[in-house]
Amino acid sequence: MPALYSRVAFIGLGLIASSMALAMRRAGLVESYTGHARSAETRATALDLGLIDTVHDSAAAAVQGADLVVLAVPVGAMAAIAQEIAPHLAHGATLTDVGSVKGAVIDAVSPHLPGSVQFIPGHPLAGTEHSGPAAGFAELFDNRWCILTPFEDVSADAVARLRALWEGMGANVDLMDAPHHDLVLAVTSHAPHLIAYTMVGVADDLRRVTDSEVIKYSAAGFRDFTRIAASDPTMWRDVFLNNKAATLEILGRFTEELFALQRAIRREDGDHLHAYFTRTRAIRRGIVEAGQDTDAPDFGRAALRKGTPRD
Amino acid sequence: MPALYSRVAFIGLGLIASSMALAMRRAGLVESYTGHARSAETRATALDLGLIDTVHDSAAAAVQGADLVVLAVPVGAMAAIAQEIAPHLAHGATLTDVGSVKGAVIDAVSPHLPGSVQFIPGHPLAGTEHSGPAAGFAELFDNRWCILTPFEDVSADAVARLRALWEGMGANVDLMDAPHHDLVLAVTSHAPHLIAYTMVGVADDLRRVTDSEVIKYSAAGFRDFTRIAASDPTMWRDVFLNNKAATLEILGRFTEELFALQRAIRREDGDHLHAYFTRTRAIRRGIVEAGQDTDAPDFGRAALRKGTPRD
Numbered sequence: 001m002p003a004l005y006s007r008v009a010f011i012g013l014g015l016i017a018s019s020m021a022l023a024m025r026r027a028g029l030v031e032s033y034t035g036h037a038r039s040a041e042t043r044a045t046a047l048d049l050g051l052i053d054t055v056h057d058s059a060a061a062a063v064q065g066a067d068l069v070v071l072a073v074p075v076g077a078m079a080a081i082a083q084e085i086a087p088h089l090a091h092g093a094t095l096t097d098v099g100s101v102k103g104a105v106i107d108a109v110s111p112h113l114p115g116s117v118q119f120i121p122g123h124p125l126a127g128t129e130h131s132g133p134a135a136g137f138a139e140l141f142d143n144r145w146c147i148l149t150p151f152e153d154v155s156a157d158a159v160a161r162l163r164a165l166w167e168g169m170g171a172n173v174d175l176m177d178a179p180h181h182d183l184v185l186a187v188t189s190h191a192p193h194l195i196a197y198t199m200v201g202v203a204d205d206l207r208r209v210t211d212s213e214v215i216k217y218s219a220a221g222f223r224d225f226t227r228i229a230a231s232d233p234t235m236w237r238d239v240f241l242n243n244k245a246a247t248l249e250i251l252g253r254f255t256e257e258l259f260a261l262q263r264a265i266r267r268e269d270g271d272h273l274h275a276y277f278t279r280t281r282a283i284r285r286g287i288v289e290a291g292q293d294t295d296a297p298d299f300g301r302a303a304l305r306k307g308t309p310r311d
Numbered sequence: 312m313p314a315l316y317s318r319v320a321f322i323g324l325g326l327i328a329s330s331m332a333l334a335m336r337r338a339g340l341v342e343s344y345t346g347h348a349r350s351a352e353t354r355a356t357a358l359d360l361g362l363i364d365t366v367h368d369s370a371a372a373a374v375q376g377a378d379l380v381v382l383a384v385p386v387g388a389m390a391a392i393a394q395e396i397a398p399h400l401a402h403g404a405t406l407t408d409v410g411s412v413k414g415a416v417i418d419a420v421s422p423h424l425p426g427s428v429q430f431i432p433g434h435p436l437a438g439t440e441h442s443g444p445a446a447g448f449a450e451l452f453d454n455r456w457c458i459l460t461p462f463e464d465v466s467a468d469a470v471a472r473l474r475a476l477w478e479g480m481g482a483n484v485d486l487m488d489a490p491h492h493d494l495v496l497a498v499t500s501h502a503p504h505l506i507a508y509t510m511v512g513v514a515d516d517l518r519r520v521t522d523s524e525v526i527k528y529s530a531a532g533f534r535d536f537t538r539i540a541a542s543d544p545t546m547w548r549d550v551f552l553n554n555k556a557a558t559l560e561i562l563g564r565f566t567e568e569l570f571a572l573q574r575a576i577r578r579e580d581g582d583h584l585h586a587y588f589t590r591t592r593a594i595r596r597g598i599v600e601a602g603q604d605t606d607a608p609d610f611g612r613a614a615l616r617k618g619t620p621r622d
């Protein structure tokens with residue numbers, strides 16, 4: 001496949017940007033790679049790891065001459081960066097982002113852009129609880145979804161090319177509007193993260209059960225929550241502040257349901273509990289059948305996967 | 312190692328009993344294996360799989376002549392079985408169980424037992440979201456904890472032997488009292504399970520986001536909840552009904568904390584959110600350091616583990 005873009009500039013060089021660079025290199029999708037991150041340390045690491053060919057001290061410098069610019073910083077940092085880079089974007093360049101929230105990013109970025117720039121917001125539904133330039137791996141997006149939320153006035157060619165890029169990185173691409181994206185993600189990712197953070201916080205607070213007991217006896221259930229709750233605090237603060245309405249709506253429904261189940265426990269209504277727990281199994285089956293997770297008994301994790309860091 | 316028991320009888324032949332049989336056989340811990348399960352189908356499968364040498368149509372028949380009896384049925388089924396088997400237990404036999412709740416099991420089982428029987432309640436902190444006799448594997452308990460909650464009047468020899476058995480199956484053994492066990496497990500397992508069931512139920516209910524969208528876009532966060540919420544409905548109904556007080560207490564604290572975080576989102580108090588999310592990371596680090604989970608980026612699961620059903 002001939003390269004789709006001649007020069008990509010990553011603003012932000014963490015988990016997502018580094019994985020994108022590796023996935024693009026794997027398939028030869030871009031001719032040259034450059035970028036910028038806030039700290040000199042991250043910039044040096046990204047260069048050392050061979051993620052990018054050149055590095056810049058400022059975002060404004062990094063985007064010059066790039067036909068593809070990827071904003072891969074926390075959602076709360078997008079507005080300032082958009083303002084800084086806007087005058088320096090190449091005519092006709094495609095600007096995209098990978099933020100976990102779309103409505104707020106669009107509001108933050110769009111006002112600054114010149115009309116010649118094709119802005120196509122995006123969000124790859126893939127990540128890990130690790131962050132930074134060394135956390136990336138080329139396979140992160142394989143068989144995962146990437147959602148694009150382009151406006152109607154954007155060039156169809158530019159969308160098609162960005163779609164081909166994500167497909168070349170191994171992802172499946174879907175288009176939807178930004179408000180729907182934000183609602184779907186509030187359900188499948190944002191609310192679950194807040195809930196996991198909360199449950200781990202409760203465990204940490206409880207004085208009659210020590211932290212060391214929580215750690216020791218964390219098999220099945222809680223252990224998965226701790227993994228979710230180990231995700232980057234800055235990223236998640238920004239997600240909640242920027243997808244406030246949808247997250248609060250889903251949390252409202254969640255507490256309603258939780259109260260109903262608590263009442264069923266209090267009243268010893270076993271039939272209600274059993275029926276509820278039976279219904280939720282079907283969704284799991286759907287996820288496994290859709291190839292989005294394996295049916296291997298993960299709770300078991302009997303042989304801890306020491307030798308297979310990325311499976 | 313010479314065998315620790317001459318004859319074990321499993322009542323219930325599902326995930327836990329089958330894993331125990333395989334783990335005991337792996338280390339040659341017992342001379343002969345027998346058992347009983349409710350359905351003829353499960354009994355036949357357990358025999359076919361070579362988990363047990365002989366099978367019985369009734370629990371009463373299965374326990375005869377056994378020096379170790381393991382109750383491995385849902386918590387709600389323990390009372391009736393204890394009543395049925397009590398007159399048939401061998402003099403001096405050890406009776407144990409693997410129920411996820413200890414106080415209620417003790418209340419259900421103890422009243423029926425003759426004084427000559429050594430009753431030592433137990434709970435291996437290991438499981439998967441799968442059930443039935445074919446779901447078991449010998450490694451399930453390796454490096455996991457098994458909690459025993461023996462009474463003071465039980466023979467120290469009997470406890471030591473049962474401990475050796477669990478250690479022979481690969482587990483680490485801890486002793487504690489039943490109420491503390493039930494509180495610890497409410498935090499590390501029972502409340503998280505209810506929360507995961509609830510969140511998956513909310514997703515299923517929401518009409519503006521379709522089930523197929525939930526399934527498709529379930530990467531990171533929600534996917535782990537669906538795995539937890541795929542656990543056996545009967546087992547979990549029984550857990551909640553039988554660990555009611557501790558579970559409701561933890562859920563009460565959980566909703567309090569969740570409301571505080573919701574309010575922080577509503578008020579856009581980013582500092583509060585960031586501080587909370589930073590604190591919960593430490594617990595995760597502890598769990599990984601204690602060897603109870605791997606630090607591999609599980610959310611990534613880029614290469615779905617199709618060929619490795621049990622890692």
Ligand SMILES: NC(=O)c1ccc[n+]([C@@H]2O[C@H](COP(=O)([O-])OP(=O)(O)OC[C@H]3O[C@@H](n4cnc5c(N)ncnc54)[C@H](OP(=O)(O)O)[C@@H]3O)[C@@H](O)[C@H]2O)c1
Nearest residue numbers: 012013014015016038039042073074075099100127131132
């Ligand atoms: N992690 C996930 O699971 C995931 C999944 C999908 C989408 N996303 C989205 O992807 C984006 C990046 O996430 P990530 O996981 O890659 O984060 P990360 O590993 O923490 O990396 C963030 C990068 O942004 C840089 N940065 C932060 N603030 C900056 C600023 N003001 N100016 C310039 N650079 C700045 C950081 O530089 P320093 O290292 O120098 O601080 C770092 O290179 C976020 O919007 C997130 O919502 C994340």
Ligand SMILES: NC(=O)c1ccc[n+]([C@@H]2O[C@H](COP(=O)([O-])OP(=O)(O)OC[C@H]3O[C@@H](n4cnc5c(N)ncnc54)[C@H](OP(=O)(O)O)[C@@H]3O)[C@@H](O)[C@H]2O)c1
Nearest residue numbers: 323324325326327349350353384385386410411438442443
């Ligand atoms: N799964 C876990 O993660 C886990 C972890 C630790 C402890 N535990 C505890 O271990 C126990 C067993 O769980 P499991 O996961 O092994 O369950 P499972 O795979 O569903 O097996 C349950 C077994 O009990 C039998 N059974 C059910 N009701 C019965 C009755 N009234 N009389 C006789 N047999 C009956 C079933 O027989 P049929 O197949 O014929 O119905 C089946 O063989 C439960 O108390 C649970 O709380 C489970």
